[in-house]
Amino acid sequence: MIATIARHQILSLRRQRTFIGLLATLLVMTALAGVLGWSSHRTIVGVYDESVKLLAAQGLPAPENPFRLKPTLSLLSNMVVYIPLIGALLAVVLGHVSLADDETDGVGRLVFSRQVTRTSYVIGKIVGAASVLLAILVFSLTVSALSLLIVNRAAPTVAELGRLATFYGLSWLYLMVFALIGMATVLVTRRRSLALLSAMGAWLVITFAVPQVTSGLRPTQSLNPITDPVSTSQAFFRATSKARPFSVVEQYKQISGHVLQTSTDGGNSIGGLLSIAGLAALLAIATVILVQRHDYSTGTSSD
């Protein structure tokens, strides 16, 4: 039964226009990430080469090009931004449509008047959403690997592919948080439009508001790989640093930066991973409980 519901979920997404539009945007941005990374790298190296020529003309020695030592995967650093923005939005829509159709006009009544338990129903829905996100990210991984191949004119090494797979694995877990938020909001609101609005609100808070009271208070930290000594000496900053584990977007960016080697500050990767996984597990349990308690004898408004 779980497989039937998951398969139906996957099939029905083929014709959800909003979802398809966001998916296309994410895939285009994934392809562009490599090109943009390569373009900025090429500009910097070009400036360095010009400087070397200028110094040589003046008979001065030129320093070693620091950018040549940059890891290959750092070309994909933009993906660390695209996933929390476009990817998370896509996941919210995916989670929303997974349950909203069954709410609207009471299709859920037809489902639950059959031999379907609420547990197998909600697990089927979660498995369906997880499978779709996995397929999208496997495709994104392929696009990223191809763009590295084209930009560098050399195939990524096994180690690089491993890091890339780890990054997309982490992204899958991160996006599941938003898919589950999209599902849960359908179950706690009576109107479809309000459910989507609530999920978008949660996305805005997690992506933009929470970082403002954590890393947003130390705007130079993202540029400086060394932890700001002032921040650890002041009570206010010490207090806000305690809030950091609750900012899953920061945890995601920090671990991703470490995995893609765009940042030397890995922070507490295990702790970060656990906070993302913990939130996903918490939301999954909440969604299962909400479906058990939900009244499927009536339909909600479709407006």
Next chain:
Amino acid sequence: MQTMDTDRFAAQRTTTAAIEMVGLNHTYDVEPVLRGVDLTIERGEIFGFLGHNGAGKTTAVNILTTLITPTSGTARVQGFDVVTQRHEVTSQIGYLPAEVRMYPHMTARENLEFFAKLSGVVDARSAALETLDYLECSDLADRRVGSFSTGMRQRVGIAQAIIHKPSVLFLDEPTSGLDPVGVRQLRDTILRLNSDLGMTVFMNTHLLSEVAKVCTTIGVLNHGELIYKDTIEATTARFPDETSLEDIYVRMEAIPS
């Protein structure tokens, strides 16, 4: 073990009424909607459940289709308890709610295949096509449900309700939004399902003219209480002065509960 269970279920199916409610009560918040309803519907009957808006008809159907749990009392469908034997009950019933729409971006066939699989039908594709053919609407198979008129949706809705050949069919206000041609088609379909497949039909409706033409038995619910239940023939015999079922119904509704 499974054979024994099957035998036990088969025995229950052949010895009990199609639908049985005993002292059924249901309360939303503090408002009682059903008040001690006792009702038995025999196999093969076409039962018309009448009552004003808010009388509790849909609540009764929601309980019988296992969508909600009654506050107290018992309800059985084909001998199975709707609370403790939910799985067995859902294997026996088909349900068409009022204003059904299904998945609008999927075709009629895709919708039917999904609901057939949920009911454990092995060859869901064949079942979907056969059911559409039975209801004489095969032309709708590959069209998206979102583009359907009310009448078309209703026919596909009936198809999803009977695709697994249930013993009992629940129809909640099936005529709402239908034009006269649609109402006539629905009436013919109900009579065919009853005669061809022996389905017991439980129908909530306001359309008294259809009740008189289709139903074998009627029940009247007034503010959550069952105030009347008898066959159509007995009803018209009991109220000889009234010219139509509508007059009888108005007279019953006027009786204080």
